[in-house]
Amino acid sequence: MVHSLSQLPEAWRERLGGHAVQDIMIGRSAASVHRLTAADGEVFFVKTEAVSPFADLPGEAARLRWLGTSGIPCPIVIDEITEEARHWLLLSAVPGxxxxxxxxxxxxxxxxxxxxxxxxxxxxxxxxxxxxxxxxxxxxxxxxxxxxxxxxxxxxxxxxxxxxxxxxxxxxxxxxxxxxxxxxxxxxxxxxxxxxxxxxxxxxxxxxxxxxxxxxxxxxxxxxxxxxxxxxxxxxxxxxxxxxxxxxxxxxxxxxxxxx
The missing domain is CATH 3.90.1200.10 (Aminoglycoside phosphotransferase (APH), C-terminal lobe)
Structure with a gap:
């Protein structure tokens, strides 16, 4: 779980500084999902999970990149990072x-x-x-x-x-x-x-x-x-x-x- 911006990968902290963090509990994925909202309404989603042979996030990033070229709307992969035995995925918000x-x-x-x-x-x-x-x-x-x-x-x-x-x-x-x-x-x-x-x-x-x-x-x-x-x-x-x-x-x- 991400409870504060200080837990994010260092490369993201400046960009996401000032965003409020909200845990998203719906869903059954092994990854934790967090909504980051800025005062001006800008929204990102962060997903993170432990590195393991069954980790989903690297595969999800690849699928989103492919789907995004097909004309089917989905989140944009802004960045992905693996560090300190965790996968991290930074996504745009889908409106609605x-x-x-x-x-x-x-x-x-x-x-x-x-x-x-x-x-x-x-x-x-x-x-x-x-x-x-x-x-x-x-x-x-x-x-x-x-x-x-x-x-x-x-x-x-x-x-x-x-x-x-x-x-x-x-x-x-x-x-x-x-x-x-x-x-x-x-x-x-x-x-x-x-x-x-x-x-x-x-x-x-x-x-x-x-x-x-x-x-x-x-x-x-x-x-x-x-x-x-x-x-x-x-x-x-x-x-x-x-x-x-x-x-x-x-x-x-x-x-x-x-x-x-």
Missing amino acids: SNLVEANLPPEDIVEIVAQALHRLHSLEPGSCPFDHRVVARIELARTRVEAGLVDEDDFDAERLGTPIADLIRRLEKGRPAIEDMVVAHGDACLPNLIADRGIFSGFVDCGRLGVSDRYQDLALAQHSIRYNLGSPWDEIFLIRYGGDIDRDCLAWFRLLDEFF
Whole structure:
């Protein structure tokens, strides 16, 4: 956690002097996130985490730089530093509020999510250098289990108490036979989509962005909408997104998410 500007990398302190520091608690990332606001309203975001084989920030910086060239709005990477065994990322602010905090009616929220994901999924997958295909994600899930990084107490209610070895077997047995590849956000929950005055203004927390099955995003978006808005808005979202919906794929990608 960053409690004062003196804890920031020395190279940033002069530039960010006078900014007030606010911890951002929403989200499940291992990185801590801080909003820095100046008296004149200028806003930056700082993300930091310990250096480790599972650190997300170097990969997130690379993904944001790539996404920024695609025409999809997202934070600008102003600087990144690794020092004293910590990664640091300095980002611009995306204007607006995340879709949990935005004061918008449910029908507007589900429409924003559907349109934003359509826009992202329309990018050419062959242009994206980040591989989040099912084979790679299952292997990473196994690695995270072996490293003790999977929080079994955070499982969805229907899986609480299920041995993690059983869930891995279900994951491998039920994997989709065919993948519908798109550029996916990877964690398309309401806190990670920003809207300004009712209009989508950008994606944040893009550390899982990559080439993946579109159900990676549909499953997590539907679950987040159900959690935050209730039924029937989760189903209305799927209708707004369009196409035939494979319920087995939705369930499988929800299971996969338990490992991340």
